[in-house]
Amino acid sequence: xxxxxxxxxxxxxxxxxxxxxxxxxxxxxxxxxxxxxxxxxxxxxxxxxxxxxxxxxxxxxxxxxxxxxxxxxxxxxxxxxxxxxxxxxxxxxxxxxxxxxxxxxxxxxxxxxxxxxxxxxxxxxxxxxxxxxxxxxxxxxxxxxxxxxxxxxxxxxxxxxxxxxxxxxxxxxxxxxxxxxxxxxxxxxxxxxxxxxxxxxxxxxxxxxxxxxxxxxxxxxxxxxxxxxxxxxxxxxxxxxxxxxxxxxxxxxxxxxxxxxxxxxxxxxxxxxxxxxxxxxxxxxxxxxxxxxxxxxxxxxxxxxxxxxxxxxxxxxxxxxxxxxxxxxxxxxxxxxxxxxxxxxxxxxxxxxxxxxxxxxxxxxxxxxxxxxxxxxxxxxxxxxxxxxxxxxxxxxxxxxxxxxxxxxxxxxxxxxxxxxxxxxxxxxxxxxxxxxxxxxxxxxxxxxxxxxxxxxxxxxxxxxxxxxxxxxxxxxxxxxxxxxxxxxxxxxxxxxx
Amino acid sequence: xxxxxxxxxxxxxxxxxxxxxxxxxxxxxxxxxxxxxxxxxxxxxxxxxxxxxxxxxxxxxxxxxxxxxxxxxxxxxxxxxxxxxxxxxxxxxxxxxxxxxxxxxxxxxxxxxxxxxxxxxxxxxxxxxxxxxxxxxxxxxxxxxxxxxxxxxxxxxxxxxxxxxxxxxxxxxxxxxxxxxxxxxxxxxxxxxxxxxxxxxxxxxxxxxxxxxxxxxxxxxxxxxxxxxxxxxxxxxxxxxxxxxxxxxxxxxxxxxxxxxxxxxxxxxxxxxxxxxxxx
Numbered sequence: 001x002x003x004x005x006x007x008x009x010x011x012x013x014x015x016x017x018x019x020x021x022x023x024x025x026x027x028x029x030x031x032x033x034x035x036x037x038x039x040x041x042x043x044x045x046x047x048x049x050x051x052x053x054x055x056x057x058x059x060x061x062x063x064x065x066x067x068x069x070x071x072x073x074x075x076x077x078x079x080x081x082x083x084x085x086x087x088x089x090x091x092x093x094x095x096x097x098x099x100x101x102x103x104x105x106x107x108x109x110x111x112x113x114x115x116x117x118x119x120x121x122x123x124x125x126x127x128x129x130x131x132x133x134x135x136x137x138x139x140x141x142x143x144x145x146x147x148x149x150x151x152x153x154x155x156x157x158x159x160x161x162x163x164x165x166x167x168x169x170x171x172x173x174x175x176x177x178x179x180x181x182x183x184x185x186x187x188x189x190x191x192x193x194x195x196x197x198x199x200x201x202x203x204x205x206x207x208x209x210x211x212x213x214x215x216x217x218x219x220x221x222x223x224x225x226x227x228x229x230x231x232x233x234x235x236x237x238x239x240x241x242x243x244x245x246x247x248x249x250x251x252x253x254x255x256x257x258x259x260x261x262x263x264x265x266x267x268x269x270x271x272x273x274x275x276x277x278x279x280x281x282x283x284x285x286x287x288x289x290x291x292x293x294x295x296x297x298x299x300x301x302x303x304x305x306x307x308x309x310x311x312x313x314x315x316x317x318x319x320x321x322x323x324x325x326x327x328x329x330x331x332x333x334x335x336x337x338x339x340x341x342x343x344x345x346x347x348x349x350x351x352x353x354x355x356x357x358x359x360x361x362x363x364x365x366x367x368x369x370x371x372x373x374x375x376x377x378x379x380x381x382x383x384x385x386x387x388x389x390x391x392x393x394x395x396x397x398x399x400x401x402x403x404x405x406x407x408x409x410x411x412x413x414x415x416x417x418x419x420x421x422x423x424x425x426x427x428x429x430x431x432x433x434x435x436x437x438x439x440x441x442x443x444x445x446x447x448x449x450x451x452x453x454x455x456x457x458x459x460x461x462x463x464x465x466x467x468x469x470x471x472x473x474x475x476x477x478x479x480x481x482x483x484x485x486x487x488x489x490x491x492x493x494x495x496x497x498x
Numbered sequence: 499x500x501x502x503x504x505x506x507x508x509x510x511x512x513x514x515x516x517x518x519x520x521x522x523x524x525x526x527x528x529x530x531x532x533x534x535x536x537x538x539x540x541x542x543x544x545x546x547x548x549x550x551x552x553x554x555x556x557x558x559x560x561x562x563x564x565x566x567x568x569x570x571x572x573x574x575x576x577x578x579x580x581x582x583x584x585x586x587x588x589x590x591x592x593x594x595x596x597x598x599x600x601x602x603x604x605x606x607x608x609x610x611x612x613x614x615x616x617x618x619x620x621x622x623x624x625x626x627x628x629x630x631x632x633x634x635x636x637x638x639x640x641x642x643x644x645x646x647x648x649x650x651x652x653x654x655x656x657x658x659x660x661x662x663x664x665x666x667x668x669x670x671x672x673x674x675x676x677x678x679x680x681x682x683x684x685x686x687x688x689x690x691x692x693x694x695x696x697x698x699x700x701x702x703x704x705x706x707x708x709x710x711x712x713x714x715x716x717x718x719x720x721x722x723x724x725x726x727x728x729x730x731x732x733x734x735x736x737x738x739x740x741x742x743x744x745x746x747x748x749x750x751x752x753x754x755x756x757x758x759x760x761x762x763x764x765x766x767x768x769x770x771x772x773x774x775x776x777x778x
Binding site: 454456471478 | 625626628630631632633634636638640643645725737738739741742744745746747748750759760761764768769770771772773774775
């Protein structure tokens with residue numbers, strides 16, 4: 001398959017550089033992985049009631065890491081009951097300042113064990129240690145720290161409104177940012193006085209379970225945070241559970257729609273943070289060096305396993321050839337390999353299933369007549385890997401131009417005018433993120449107003465912050481996470497007495 | 499012989515700024531409490547609904563491009579024109595059996611709702627938006643953006659307030675609207691079209707269908723080019739089915755009941771966050 005594809009040969013010098021390369025590998029001994037993990041229910045680690053388990057593997061080697069408990073309906077029942085008990089037994093009535101202190105503790109403990117979390121995240125999920133160490137874990141701590149401070153200031157969260165917690169939150173998270181997504185969901189839920197049942201993704205349970213250990217270290221009252229591991233069925237049982245007052249889901253649009261149907265008619269609250277097909281628009285006056293770094297960050301960050309990835313590059317026609325040439329050179333410098341190597345840019349694809357999906361997308365594009373370009377990066381022999389990939393020659397109706405690949409694959413199209421850029425950018429059912437590069441201020445404002453997306457990055461990409469609301473429009477879902485707006489999703493609002 | 503013969507009004511739909519009858523040729527026979535026929539009000543069909551959504555989509559982006567100040571003035575104008583038509587609307591409610599005092603109070607509330615939301619338009623961003631203090635050298639702004647096309651199931655028993663209470667906040671936020679009401683509200687719904695048409699609201703921003711919720715709402719919930727439905731006026735037993743249908747394109751389903759507070763404003767907008775570096 002790869003033989004027919006173009007690859008930029010930047011010469012033997014580069015090959016030499018790679019062959020002389022000395023890796024700088026983060027030590028694994030900071031983590032200890034148990035052979036088997038239970039569920040966290042009511043403040044105790046418990047075996048699942050029906051005893052099932054599944055293996056979690058290391059995507060960079062395919063090696064077996066541990067056995068994870070498969071939670072079933074009965075376990076979800078127990079976890080929801082524990083969360084309800086903790087809610088009614090005092091978490092909701094706790095003095096807000098006391099609640100805040102517990103959440104500040106969580107933030108500090110995450111900072112204390114940051115390196116351990118980062119290494120485990122990279123082992124279990126395959127992402128480069130540079131990203132887990134510098135982005136995922138510090139941002140997770142920041143989410144707890146930010147939301148802790150809200151716990152005793154909720155009367156300022158929504159003007160004119162009295163607030164109350166909702167109850168038990170059923171939270172289902174994906175495998176691309178395991179700890180960070182847990183933090184995005186748990187921190188505001190706890191700050192608002194709710195209790196939590198968390199269902200981590202099947203392939204990345206280990207760091208969520210370590211977060212569970214941290215919750216125990218922080219001495220949170222038993223049952224305030226419960227963790228039920230498992231696959232799709234476990235998540236479905238949680239989403240459909242009548243004892244859950246709100247479902248918060250991050251994942252694919254298809255599963256999001258299924259959950260929306262499950263929740264229909266129940267009166268339970270729902271927020272969905274789903275897929276995307278982010279347009280990344282580069283004008284001919286853009287600061288090109290920065291734009292190229294931005295394009296690389298937008299699509300190759302976390303192997304492209306990012307719902308808000310800038311996966312559709314739209315380049316103004318006049319600079320297209322030049323920009324693509326520069327981009328191809330830059331792609332040659334991306335190191336693909338050991339997630340624990342501090343110099344790795346692109347880590348392992350999270351699972352064999354995901355690797356297959358990405359491969360099918362690219363093969364499909366090739367059979368639909370698109371040109372495929374891949375970097376020449378050497379790949380490790382074991383594990384799941386995919387080279388940074390460019391897809392050109394698109395009409396726009398190809399599957400790869402319309403559907404979310406969730407991998408390191410960038411499609412490229414051109415445009416002439418601002419209006420054409422907006423039309424092409426918005427020609428999708430999604431609406432999570434978009435990006436625009438231009439040195440002209442009025443054009444930035446004009447574009448950002450018209451791009452249909454919940455988050456728009458101008459002259460930057462893939463920036464996240466606890467204070468900044470994140471979420472989609474259209475089929476990328478609804479609700480916001482982060483910022484004052486994200487809090488509202490975890491609160492019951494009633495008009496303040498006049 | 500010399501007594502004047504009254505010129506009766508034909509009660510029609512309001513779509514894209516025009517007043518068509520239903521393409522189906524069907525009407526609702528609206529009767530007074532004594533059983534006397536008052537009017538054959540056009541009964542909207544599925545096709546009328548689709549035409550209304552198309553008109554709403556066509557008008558939406560230009561409407562949301564208007565300055566909030568301008569949208570606010572147009573909503574205020576709507577209140578002014580409604581105040582001028584007060585006697586007619588009260589009479590149309592009395593005709594269908596609403597006691598006079600209740601009809602008068604309803605018109606007070608309906609005009610007040612238009613004025614409330616008129617004054618909200620240029621505060622929306624300041625109330626629900628923010629400049630976010632992110633931990634890095636960036637300007638980070640969160641602003642309210644409209645959803646797009648909103649389908650509004652207005653309560654049949656809610657008088658003029660039930661209609662304006664949903665339509666005004668929807669268009670305040672820059673959405674376009676397709677309103678549906680029948681029963682006791684059929685006459686005032688039809689007349690409201692004339693009020694909207696003379697209030698500088700651009701054609702297509704508000705579309706009003708008189709008809710049957712049970713018949714129209716499933717199509718509205720299914721429609722792939724509708725971004726939100728407010729089911730405040732839907733029969734409660736339809737709720738689950740409508741929500742399930744709406745999941746197909748993840749259209750938002752809300753029940754604002756016309757509450758005049760920030761929850762309703764939130765329901766009709768979403769938050770867009772824009773980042774830009776602030777270092778050189």
